[in-house]
Amino acid sequence: KAGVTQTPRYLIKTRGQQVTLSCSPISGHRSVSWYQQTPGQGLQFLFEYFSETQRNKGNFPGRFSGRQFSNSRSEMNVSTLELGDSALYLCASRGQGAAFGYTFGSGTRLTVV
Amino acid sequence: GENVEQHPSTLSVQEGDSAVIKCTYSDSASNYFPWYKQELGKGPQLIIDIRSNVGEKKDQRIAVTLNKTAKHFSLHITETQPEDSAVYFCAPNTGGFKTIFGAGTRLFVKA
Numbered sequence: 001k002a003g004v005t006q007t008p009r010y011l012i013k014t015r016g017q018q019v020t021l022s023c024s025p026i027s028g029h030r031s032v033s034w035y036q037q038t039p040g041q042g043l044q045f046l047f048e049y050f051s052e053t054q055r056n057k058g059n060f061p062g063r064f065s066g067r068q069f070s071n072s073r074s075e076m077n078v079s080t081l082e083l084g085d086s087a088l089y090l091c092a093s094r095g096q097g098a099a100f101g102y103t104f105g106s107g108t109r110l111t112v113v
Numbered sequence: 114g115e116n117v118e119q120h121p122s123t124l125s126v127q128e129g130d131s132a133v134i135k136c137t138y139s140d141s142a143s144n145y146f147p148w149y150k151q152e153l154g155k156g157p158q159l160i161i162d163i164r165s166n167v168g169e170k171k172d173q174r175i176a177v178t179l180n181k182t183a184k185h186f187s188l189h190i191t192e193t194q195p196e197d198s199a200v201y202f203c204a205p206n207t208g209g210f211k212t213i214f215g216a217g218t219r220l221f222v223k224a
Contacts, residue, residue, distance in 0.1 A: 004156075033212070043157075043202065043214040055210035090156050101147045102204075102212070104156030 002027065006091050006105035013112050018079040021108045025072050025093030032074040033102065034066060037088040046089075049074055081112045115140045119203055119215035126193050127223050134218045136203030137185040143205040146179055146186045151200045151217075161188070193222045 005024040013019050025032050034046040045058035049068035066076040072093070078085055088109050092102035116139040126132050136146075147162035163170045163177045163186065170177050174193075179186040186205070190197055203215040 031210075035214075042216045045211055045213060048210045048212075050210060058211070092156070100145075101159035101162050102149075102157075104149075104158065106154070106156050 004091055004093050004103050004105035006089075006108050008108060009106065010109045011111070013081050013110065015081055015083060015112055017081050018077065019081060019110060020075055020077050021089055021091075021110075023074045023076075023091030023093075023105060025074070025091075026103055028095070029093035029103070030072050030096055031094050031100075032068055032072060033092045033094075034074070034076050035090045035092065036060075037090055037107070038086075043090070046076065078110075083112050086110060086112045115143075115205070115207075115211075115213045117203065117205060117213050117215045119218050121218060122216065123219045123221075125221040125223065128193060128195060130193055132188075132190045132193055132197070132220055132222075134188045134201055134203075134220075135185055136187065136205065136215050138203075138205040139184065140205070140207060141184065142207040143184075144208060145206045146177065147204055147206070148175075148177060148188045149202045149204060149214075151202065153199075157202055190220075193220075195222050195224050198222045 007022045031050045033048040036044045047057045052068045063079045068074045088107045090107045092104045094100040094102050118137045144165040149157035150160045151157040174191050176189040200217045204212050206212045
């Protein structure tokens with residue numbers, strides 16, 4: 001069974017640019033979550049999608065957005081990049097229903113210069 | 114909102130010793146209690162979980178215990194090995210569409 005695939009693995013962008021990150025969940029998983037991981041802040045919840053609908057959102061500015069497609073693949077977008085957006089962005093999928101654990105991808109390392 | 118605390122933030126043990134990490138949560142509706150292990154350069158990996166109708170679960174050298182009354186659960190690793198060195202996260206969940214992770218515990222196992 002293929003795992004969660006995130007592309008690209010590494011990205012370097014300039015302040016003010018925008019970026020799109022991609023996530024392909026495990027086949028059959030309809031729930032996809034995104035987290036930002038930084039050394040000082042741990043894993044911060046961005047949003048969770050289920051059946052193409054955003055079900056919950058974390059405490060991030062509107063520059064962070066996402067979407068989910070009918071095949072459950074998900075993208076997240078960050079516009080007007082700031083230096084503080086440099087982080088590891090992790091995508092995770094899980095099975096339907098309550099009380100299921102996440103399967104994480106390896107993440108996309110974003111560096112903003 | 115949900116408040117999740119992990120202790121200790123750093124733990125250093127000698128190979129062969131036991132390690133215990135505690136997670137305290139605030140939402141009494143939490144009914145799923147997983148632990149994740151993150152190694153360098155990788156995403157977190159689910160290593161063990163427990164549901165609210167069970168008090169303890171074991172899987173070889175790792176175990177999770179739950180105290181719902183006191184709202185905490187713990188990860189126990191026995192006979193630690195160097196490959197257990199990693200960051201461990203708890204992530205109690207109510208089954209809803211938002212999971213808050215603890216801040217993480219960095220475990221060092223000295224050979």
